[in-house]
Amino acid sequence: MRVLVAEDHRVLARTIATGLRRQSMAVDVAETGDQAERMCLLTDYDVLVLDRDLPVMTGDEVCRRLRELRDPPRILLLTAAAGITDKVYGLQELGADDYLAKPFDFAELVARVRALSRRAPKPSPVVLRHGGITLDRARRGVEVDGCPVGLTPKEFAVLQLLLEAHGDHVSHRDLVRTVWDEHLDPRTSAVRTTVSRLRGKLGGPGVITADAGLGYRLHGVPGPLR
Structure with a gap:
């Protein structure tokens, strides 16, 4: 499974990437929204872990743009905005596949990423x-x-x-x-x-x-x- 982590907080991004790699995932990291979009256009990622508050281009805008692609990655929004209204907006208006509020438990993040990968066409048997x-x-x-x-x-x-x-x-x-x-x-x-x-x-x-x-x-x- 190939995952892109779009997070501008370098320590958090490195922590997430290291943890996912230990779960046998191939992980790339983007620090800005425009970089995340560009990487998704060049590489077929299974899942994008996307912070909403990114510099240059917000995660919200990245999500909107990627949803216009023919075969976009599954998108997990990662954000400090934990209200119900924020979650509904992210899932319904932005078109994200999942939503996880900070702070989060890493085991839950791994479980959500794996669940998103299983929603892709022709999932591998367990x-x-x-x-x-x-x-x-x-x-x-x-x-x-x-x-x-x-x-x-x-x-x-x-x-x-x-x-x-x-x-x-x-x-x-x-x-x-x-x-x-x-x-x-x-x-x-x-x-x-x-x-x-x-x-x-x-x-x-x-x-x-x-x-x-x-x-x-x-x-x-x-x-x-x-």
Whole structure:
């Protein structure tokens, strides 16, 4: 899942972004309204966490403009204005998908972002299975032939994308776009290193193959019954 956090308070923006990344989300940050709009025009974000009180262009105006797009991101308004009138205005007049007042509990923010992502077309099933590998998105758990396996957030997100491909290839570009944020240098070995560690945790080199020009493909756990 790819998320844009539009928040001009740098400490809060960094805190939100770090927390969401720990939940296996790819997160970018914008500090002004015009920057947020520009980034949404260039990148297909699943969810936009949008502060209403942004400099240069207000969050309200960003929300209005994005609603004119053919396929806008799901928008969660984040604001200190907690009155019922403010919430009704944000949801009905501005067209936001959700509304969360500051101060907020981070667990609630995560839950709301995930809920918004599930409203997107063709949501991924909660439990994904392939070749002896089971991934539970709700519990954030992974099992190999019934045995729990501990994955880092990035490893979890890569595995989820491979499982959602149902045995088809996932390109290096799609992995970068979905799992990592905009600051990843495409020349680095981050994707290759993460996939390599994931192979080791899932059972060996044959679990995930890298095919030149096509990308990565999940085969399943090797064994006598597979």
